[in-house]
Every structure is written in structure tokens, then in C-alpha cells.
Amino acid sequence: MKLFRTFLLLTLMLAGWHSQAMLVSKQAFEIERFTTENGAVISPVKVGWEAYGKLNEDKSNVILITHFFSGSSHAAGKYQQSDAAPGYWDAIIGPGKAIDTNKYYVLSVDTLVNANVFDPNVITTGPATVNPATGKPYGLSFPVVTIGDFVEVQKALLDSLGINKLHAVIGGSMGSFQAIEWATRYPQRVERLIPVIGTAYIDAWAAVRLERWAYPIKQDPAWRGGDYYQHGQPEQGLTTALAYIIQDAVYPTGFNMRYPAPETDKAPHRDILASFSAWEQLMAHAKLRAKMQDANHILYLVRASQLYRAGMGDNWQQALSRVQAKTLFLPATGDQLLLPEMAQASVEAMRAAGKQVEYAEIPGIWGHLDGVVGITAVADHIQNFLDKE
Amino acid sequence: MKLFRTFLLLTLMLAGWHSQAMLVSKQAFEIERFTTENGAVISPVKVGWEAYGKLNEDKSNVILITHFFSGSSHAAGKYQQSDAAPGYWDAIIGPGKAIDTNKYYVLSVDTLVNANVFDPNVITTGPATVNPATGKPYGLSFPVVTIGDFVEVQKALLDSLGINKLHAVIGGSMGSFQAIEWATRYPQRVERLIPVIGTAYIDAWAAVRLERWAYPIKQDPAWRGGDYYQHGQPEQGLTTALAYIIQDAVYPTGFNMRYPAPETDKAPHRDILASFSAWEQLMAHAKLRAKMQDANHILYLVRASQLYRAGMGDNWQQALSRVQAKTLFLPATGDQLLLPEMAQASVEAMRAAGKQVEYAEIPGIWGHLDGVVGITAVADHIQNFLDKE
Numbered sequence: 001m002k003l004f005r006t007f008l009l010l011t012l013m014l015a016g017w018h019s020q021a022m023l024v025s026k027q028a029f030e031i032e033r034f035t036t037e038n039g040a041v042i043s044p045v046k047v048g049w050e051a052y053g054k055l056n057e058d059k060s061n062v063i064l065i066t067h068f069f070s071g072s073s074h075a076a077g078k079y080q081q082s083d084a085a086p087g088y089w090d091a092i093i094g095p096g097k098a099i100d101t102n103k104y105y106v107l108s109v110d111t112l113v114n115a116n117v118f119d120p121n122v123i124t125t126g127p128a129t130v131n132p133a134t135g136k137p138y139g140l141s142f143p144v145v146t147i148g149d150f151v152e153v154q155k156a157l158l159d160s161l162g163i164n165k166l167h168a169v170i171g172g173s174m175g176s177f178q179a180i181e182w183a184t185r186y187p188q189r190v191e192r193l194i195p196v197i198g199t200a201y202i203d204a205w206a207a208v209r210l211e212r213w214a215y216p217i218k219q220d221p222a223w224r225g226g227d228y229y230q231h232g233q234p235e236q237g238l239t240t241a242l243a244y245i246i247q248d249a250v251y252p253t254g255f256n257m258r259y260p261a262p263e264t265d266k267a268p269h270r271d272i273l274a275s276f277s278a279w280e281q282l283m284a285h286a287k288l289r290a291k292m293q294d295a296n297h298i299l300y301l302v303r304a305s306q307l308y309r310a311g312m313g314d315n316w317q318q319a320l321s322r323v324q325a326k327t328l329f330l331p332a333t334g335d336q337l338l339l340p341e342m343a344q345a346s347v348e349a350m351r352a353a354g355k356q357v358e359y360a361e362i363p364g365i366w367g368h369l370d371g372v373v374g375i376t377a378v379a380d381h382i383q384n385f386l387d388k389e
Numbered sequence: 390m391k392l393f394r395t396f397l398l399l400t401l402m403l404a405g406w407h408s409q410a411m412l413v414s415k416q417a418f419e420i421e422r423f424t425t426e427n428g429a430v431i432s433p434v435k436v437g438w439e440a441y442g443k444l445n446e447d448k449s450n451v452i453l454i455t456h457f458f459s460g461s462s463h464a465a466g467k468y469q470q471s472d473a474a475p476g477y478w479d480a481i482i483g484p485g486k487a488i489d490t491n492k493y494y495v496l497s498v499d500t501l502v503n504a505n506v507f508d509p510n511v512i513t514t515g516p517a518t519v520n521p522a523t524g525k526p527y528g529l530s531f532p533v534v535t536i537g538d539f540v541e542v543q544k545a546l547l548d549s550l551g552i553n554k555l556h557a558v559i560g561g562s563m564g565s566f567q568a569i570e571w572a573t574r575y576p577q578r579v580e581r582l583i584p585v586i587g588t589a590y591i592d593a594w595a596a597v598r599l600e601r602w603a604y605p606i607k608q609d610p611a612w613r614g615g616d617y618y619q620h621g622q623p624e625q626g627l628t629t630a631l632a633y634i635i636q637d638a639v640y641p642t643g644f645n646m647r648y649p650a651p652e653t654d655k656a657p658h659r660d661i662l663a664s665f666s667a668w669e670q671l672m673a674h675a676k677l678r679a680k681m682q683d684a685n686h687i688l689y690l691v692r693a694s695q696l697y698r699a700g701m702g703d704n705w706q707q708a709l710s711r712v713q714a715k716t717l718f719l720p721a722t723g724d725q726l727l728l729p730e731m732a733q734a735s736v737e738a739m740r741a742a743g744k745q746v747e748y749a750e751i752p753g754i755w756g757h758l759d760g761v762v763g764i765t766a767v768a769d770h771i772q773n774f775l776d777k778e
Contacts, residue, residue: 038658144661204648204667205641211668212601212633219608226661244601252594252728259593262695263703269427269696272533272615272688276695278593279600299661306651306665307658314652336725339641 021086022094022101024050024077028123029109029157037152037312040143043132047153048110048123049073052093053101059163063099063386064154065089065108066171066178068372069301070115070245070289072122073108076101079121089172091376098379099386104167109157111150111178113142113300119292127226127296139296140226147177147308151185154178168192168386169325172371173338174301177308180346183325184310193325194382197332197362197371199342200349201309201316206338209248214302216240217295226296235287238295242286251334251367310346320346321353328385330378332362332370358385410475411483411490413439413466417512418498418546426541426701429532432521436542437499437512438462441482442490448552452488452775453543454478454497455560455567457761458690459504459634459678461511462497465490468510478561480765487768488775493556498546500539500567502531502689508681516615516685529615534689536566536697540574543567557581557775558714561760562727563690566697569735572714573699582714583771586721586751586760588731589738590698590705595727598637603691605629606684615685624676627684631675640723640756699735709735710742717774719767721751721759747774 026048034045050073055062065075067088076093078086092098093106114124127142158164169190171179176198183193202210217223220237228234247255259278267274311319327350331343340361350357362378364370370377415437423434439462444451454464456477465482467475481487482495503513516531547553558579560568565587572582591599606612609626617623636644648667656663700708716739720732729750739746751767753759759766 140661142661144658146658202651203641203645204650204665205636205639205644207651207665208636208644208648208667208671211665212636215605215629216608219605221610240604247594247597247601250594252592252730255594255597256592259597261593262591262596263698263705268692269533269535272529272531272692276593276596276600278597282597303657303661309652316652341641 021081021083021090022052022077023081024052024074024079024087026050026073026079026121026123029160031153031156034153036143037146037148038143042125042143045112045125045153046123047112047125047157048121049157050075050077050087050108052076052106053104055105055161055163060165060167061104062158062163062166063104063106064158064166064169064182065093065106066150066154066169066175066182067108067111068171068173068175069305071175072114072116072119073110074121075108076106088372089375092379092382098383099170100383104386107158109154112145112153113297113304115294115297115301116292117294117297126294126300128229128294137229139229142296142300144303144307145300146304146312147174147181148185148312150178150304151181154182155186164189166190168194170194170196170382171198172196173198173368174305177305180310181312183323183327184319187322187324190325192386193323193327194330194385195327195343195346196330196375197335197338197368198329198346199338200320200346201342202306203342206342207306209337210302210306213241213244214299216244217299223295226299228295233290234295235290238290238293238298239283239286241295241298242289242293243282246282246286248337249368251336251365253334253365254367254369257365317349317352320350320355323350323355326356326385326388328358328360328381330360330362330371330381332364332366332368332374334364334367334370337368410470410472410479411441411466412470413441413463413468413476415439415462415468415510415512418549420542420545423542425532426535426537427532431514431532434501434514434542435512436501436514436546437510438546439464439466439476439497441465441495442493444494444550444552449554449556450493451547451552451555452493452495453547453555453558453571454482454495455539455543455558455564455571456497456500457560457562457564458694460564461503461505461508462499463510464497465495477761478764481768481771487772488559489772493775498543501534501542502686502693504683504686504690505681506683506686515683515689517618517683526618528618528685531685531689533692533696535693535701536563536570537574537701539567539693540570543571544575553578555579557583559583559585559771560587561585562587562757563694566694569699570701572712572716573708576711576713579714581775582712582716583719583774584716584732584735585719585764586724586727586757587718587735588727589709589735590731591695592731595731596695598726599691599695602630602633603688605633606688612684615688617684622679623684624679627682627687628672628675628679630684630687631678631682632671635671635675637726638757640725640754642723642754643756643758646754706738706741709739709744712739712744715745715774715777717747717749717770719749719751719760719770721753721755721757721763723753723756723759726757
């Protein structure tokens, strides 16, 4: 625990906790009628977005940041100086930082079905949204949406801003899927691609692992087949799902620094129903997160993630052959969720298609989470890659 | 799938599928009154055991095999030539094999609360056992039992046979806990110790991961707080738990050879409630296993595993300093359940206490499961280690 506090403090310091933060604000974007990849119509779609830095005259300095499963468009800065923490990649986004807002116009968009739908700083459309046609939340009548749909919403926003070229698109985890989909779908628009803790495909193993996040929600009687909005969240199921997400994103070394070892507990030896402190603390941690989140949104994010493969067709390797962007894959060495092997297979497929691809690993004890908390380890690499012609 | 079938065939061939199998039989052992580590009394305790080879005159050629979570004392041979498969380590146990039954008397015992309580070849005592005092299954009135208790039952059997020295104790996974506990608790009796895919302690991460196996059972309404014996198993919860156990024991490379990739499925893109074939096939596989198993037994095995640390006290490192056995740790390189780091930390603790410890990794694509299906890769190492004075 002591080590973890030191680590947290260091992170906060690196993140500019003691200095003045870059102040940012949330903006809203609306599409009156959005047709999903599936052919369904969502009317309207609203999403939030943030931008840091200044758009240059020829609109050629744009970097798009695509966010991870549990994240939002709040990638950097603070809304107010008093905020407890800045956006998740504040360590690398800002004036003079690796993604230099003195140079680049950095833009980030809340996804459809964003997990944090009850966070006042998140704007999203999903099953918890009231369907104007019925006056009630969509629930499971909301269509299955895909990473491709997330990209189309972002593209509509960029089109509305007159931006038709991206200096780079960078995203972590589920954000890497969006980044890769951008470069696959709109190769002429994307000059540089950086998938962080990412992969160009989800395999059977990862799809099943993701299904295990959905399972506790669907098993909670309070989920009521997805139609719980009059009764309140299936809190137990949602909390459990979030606990699993936390654990799956953290390598054991980091996890064991954060949660107490079993030998500190006596009750589990006496009582088969007693819990270990590690479990209880993890659940308490997850319960705090659950306050901002919606159970159905988690199901939809799980599904969007499970369905991902570059190009969204039957052959992700072939789809990658369309990419024109210079590419840098940055998996985390200890990642047990999206394994470095997945990034390696993605790189191999691109190289086999004659693409120029760099690969480097993020070291650390946090596993998948090193793509967020350990990102400074590859800050120079990112900076050099962005600045190269 | 093709590769997997080839692999299965190879395994079966290596396991002697095409040759005559060593015929073995199950024996029963009973303790009239067994007092657990916890101070509870179980009366009686019955367990099954098997032995291969011949006990020599001075009873000095005994090798004890301790089994893994989902396993039983059926470590080698077949009950009848027509059995579909031999015992799980048949590749290394038998006449002329690494654990040579021409030389050694190899003995294996069903644990308390064995998972496969409805397998006609398993004899165990646990929550599904009828409590003679009430005429009803124990259910959750069965006391929490520990790896130490498993060892005490085995010791009682060995005592009854007049065996007071083990040439070696060898076990995989949960069997490694028992093996280490033997060498820690009875250092004078154990000459060689081989923990396979093992560790001398369970940390917070592993305890939580194990808790996730218990969760679907406890969430199944058919579990009825553990008191389901009049109504039938909580089949959905039990099946899900077993599915998670299967996945957690298999490295993604192997898993993806066994189960179909998500892009083969169309329904999950159309319907948020549709499942992927990989999930359905895994659940079908688990459902077959569930027929032999009892949900409460899984909960008790989870707990016994969670509670394990060498010596069962507050300081497993110190407990290891009591070990006198020559020791060989054999983790699997791709193990994502009991990581090689755990074996390494166990080795370091023993070396720090001046112990002689060897370490080698089992290579393979199956991860934790390589401790079973990939064991031939370290057969020579085991054989040399056993034969060394």
C-alpha cells in the first residue's frame, strides 16, 4: 500500500497535480439522424467532445484521440483547477508535452454507449438515453453499435469542423480499435496511426473474456432483461462487472500492491461465505465507479469490443492492407487482456502487406493499465513519431 | 480445430492410447473421526486412492502424486482397456516412464471436497456427502477445509500403510500446494519435492481470480444458499464456473485453436443478447464436466486454494525454511493463472533460506494446462531429478 501511494503521488506529480492545469471544456455535437453499420437509425445522436490547442489555418494539425472502454473524451487538462485529477493522458498531452498542444489541435470525442453516461462531463447516446419516439430509455431496443459506428460519429464531427486530414489518430485499448478503423476505413485522411495497448482483431479468447464482464450484469435479477430504468441499476451485477474490468486490466504485481494479501484475513478460514479483504476492497472500488455508469452501456461496449476486427469484415489482415498511415504499435509488456502477441500479429499482417510499422513495448507493473498510467515511458517515442515527416 | 484434433490425437498417442494401458483400480480409505485444522470434526472421512508399481520391502520407494483442482487420484493407467483416456499424467507415470513404476510405488489420493464427487471412480467427503448425524447432505454445514487438511488425510493413509518416508511428492497446480505443504509440515518424511505449475502462496490477485469461479455459483438462484440437494444442482452457475476454470487454465494461443474466432458469427452483430460460438462451445464443454461435479464442492476447493500458503500461517517464506527436500519447481511459461513469477518468488524464498532448489519452465501453447498436457516436455528433467541421490 505504501508503494502504491508513492506511485500514485508520483503519477499525480507527473500529471501536473502541483502545477496549473490546462483548463478545458466539454462541447456537444449532434447528428439528427444516424444510420448504424447495422442499418438501424438513431435519431438524434449526441456526443461530447473536447479539444486542446489551436486548429491552424489549413486545418492540417489535428490529432484525434480515441478513448478506451472505461474512458471518455476527457484526455487531458481539467475543467476546473480544483478537479481531483486531470484527463487520463494529461502526462503526454499539453503545451510542450509529447502531444504538444502548442503545435497540434488535439481532439477527443465521447463514444456512443459511453460507460460513464451519468458523469456530468460525458455526453453520449445509448440504451440509457431517452428515445424521443417513446419518451422512455431505449434499453435493449438500442441497436448493436460497432467500432465502425464510433468512427462514423467522429467523422461527422470532423466534417462539421471542416477537418478532412488527421496528422495522427491515437487511442488506447478500445481506442486503438477506433484508431485502426479510422486508418483502415479512411486511409487518405490518416497520416499517422498509434494503437496503444491495442490490436487489430479480437480473437475467441478475448471475446469470451469480455463476455465474462457482461455475465454478472445479465445474471443480476435487478437487470430485468435490460428494462430496469424505472427501478434503478442492477447495482450488484454492474459493480461485479466493473471489478472484473479493473482486475483484468491490471497485472498481478500492481494488483498485489493495491489489495491486501489473503493471509491478512482470518474469517475466510472459519466461514465458507466470508470474503477476503482484497475482494471487498476491489468491489468497493468498483462500486464508486458504478455510480457514473449504466449496466446496459457496459453490455453494448462489451459487444462493440467483441465484434472488432479491422475493416469489420471477414478478413482483418486484408483490411489492414488499405492503411496508408505510418504506424506505431505500443502494447504493454505485461498486458494480460490484449496481449502483446495480438499487437505483434497485427504488425506482422501490416508488414506482410508492405506497410511501414514501428513496434515498441510499454514496460511496467500495471499490465494493460500501463497504457494509461505508464504512458510517459513511451512519451519520447510518441513525440518523435508525431514530429517525423 | 484441425490443429487441435491433431494435437489431441498426438496426446492420446503419447499417452499410450494405441498400446495396452496399465490397469489400475480405486481403493477406499476411511478415517473414523477427522479433526480439521479449523477444529471441526468430520466423521467419517472417506477418500479414494490408487497406486501403481510395487511397494518395496523397506517401504522406501514411495512417490506421492497430489492432484489438481479439477482432478482426482486417477493419475495414470486405465480402469479398463476400453476407457476413453488414461489418468492425467499417464505420459510420465508407468513402467519405464519418467516416474517409473518398475522402480517406484506411486500413490495418489482423492482430496477432501473433490470436484468430481459424482464420478463413480472418485471417493471423497464434502458438502455433497450425507452427514450420518442428520441423514442429509452436509451442504454449507461442512467445515472449511484446507490444503493442510488434504495433507493430513494423505498422511493418515500412508501411516496406515506403514509408509513414513516419501522418495518424492509431486503435484500440479493445487497439487503443488499439497506437495509443498507436505515438505513444509513433515520435512523429515519428504526427500524430493516437485511443484508443477505451482506456488508456495496465493496472493491477492490469485485469490480474487479464484473468487470469480465461485461467483456464478453463488449468484445462481438454484444454488439456494448452498441448500439445493433436494432440488438439483445450480446447473447454470456450476457450468459457468467450470467454463471460467477452463479458460483461466488455457493460454490464448491454445484457446483460439480450440474455439472459433468471433468473425464466424453474424448474430451477435444483430442482437445484443446473441452469443458467440466460442462462448457457446466453451459452455457446452463445461456442461459435460458439470455432470460429474458438485457446485458446493467447487466453492470449498476455491476456498482451500485461496487460503493456501506454505505452513498455513502468517509467513510462508519462513515456513519454507523448514523444507529438507531437494526441490524442483516446474512452472509453465505461458501460465496466466499461477504465473511463473509465483514459482520464482517461491524459489527465491527457499534459496534465501539456504535450500537447494532447481527451476525449469514447461514450454507450450496451453499455459497452465501445459502442466498436464505438456508434461512430457520435462519428463527427462523429472526422471533425472528422481533418480539423483
